[in-house]
Amino acid sequence: MYRFRVSLIRYFPDPSEFARIMLQTGTIIGGSTALSIIAGGSWRPGDLDLIVTRRYLPRLVDYLVQQGYRFNQDVSRERKGQYVLDAEDEPLYSQFRLDIHMSFVMNFVSGEGAYSFVPDETFSGRGYRNRYTVTKQLDRILLKYEARGYEEVIDEKYGDSQHESGRFKVQSFKNI
Numbered sequence: 001m002y003r004f005r006v007s008l009i010r011y012f013p014d015p016s017e018f019a020r021i022m023l024q025t026g027t028i029i030g031g032s033t034a035l036s037i038i039a040g041g042s043w044r045p046g047d048l049d050l051i052v053t054r055r056y057l058p059r060l061v062d063y064l065v066q067q068g069y070r071f072n073q074d075v076s077r078e079r080k081g082q083y084v085l086d087a088e089d090e091p092l093y094s095q096f097r098l099d100i101h102m103s104f105v106m107n108f109v110s111g112e113g114a115y116s117f118v119p120d121e122t123f124s125g126r127g128y129r130n131r132y133t134v135t136k137q138l139d140r141i142l143l144k145y146e147a148r149g150y151e152e153v154i155d156e157k158y159g160d161s162q163h164e165s166g167r168f169k170v171q172s173f174k175n176i
Contacts, residue, residue, distance in 0.1 A: 003037045004109065011048055012067055021063050023111030025056035034107040038114045039122055043148045051108075102127040102142070104150050126153045 008015040021027065029037070031049035052060050061071045104127035106117040116122045127150055129138075142152055 001037070001114070003040055004114070007033055007037050007045070008048075018063075019111050021060065021111075025052055025060045027052040027056070027060055027111070029109040030107070031105065034109045034114070035105050035122070037109050038107050038116055039104075041148060102129060102145065102150075102152065104145070121153075125150045127151070128153055 004019070005015045008018055012018040022029075028034075028051045029049065030051055031047065032045035033048050036043070036045050050060070065071060103118045104122045104125070107122060108115055118128075121127055127145070129152060146152075
């Protein structure tokens with residue numbers, strides 16, 4: 001998939017090799033990089049959010065160190081230019097997605113494909129706020145996504161869409 005390669009060449013010299021590591025470790029990409037891969041656009045994400053279970057964290061960290069990265073467990077998520085690696089105790093990726101602040105970033109990329117939980121909204125550039133998740137600096141985050149062409153829908157109740165929304169496979173990464 002072209003956007004997968006373009007997005008990850010900034011971080012890894014061989015995106016296909018990283019896709020294999022993702023398959024081996026169950027790592028997923030979230031955040032704005034996943035949105036960029038799935039929906040495209042003229043903007044570039046500022047970071048790379050990787051999510052992996054603690055079981056496979058050492059394998060992923062070894063790979064990242066081989067690629068020239070340093071692993072620092074004590075950094076703040078708020079610092080610019082850092083790449084975020086979340087390690088969860090259990091493979092509850094659905095919980096990770098439910099903690100997201102806006103519906104148009106409820107996407108992830110695995111070693112097998114790219115997925116969007118609310119594709120109608122994601123591809124139309126509209127999003128509903130997750131009112132159950134309190135996110136620091138949400139106004140700043142919304143401004144960032146507005147600059148990328150996304151808008152918050154505040155006059156409709158989430159889930160009242162006439163279109164079927166749900167997880168779907170965008171593209172397989174096998175043989176990339």
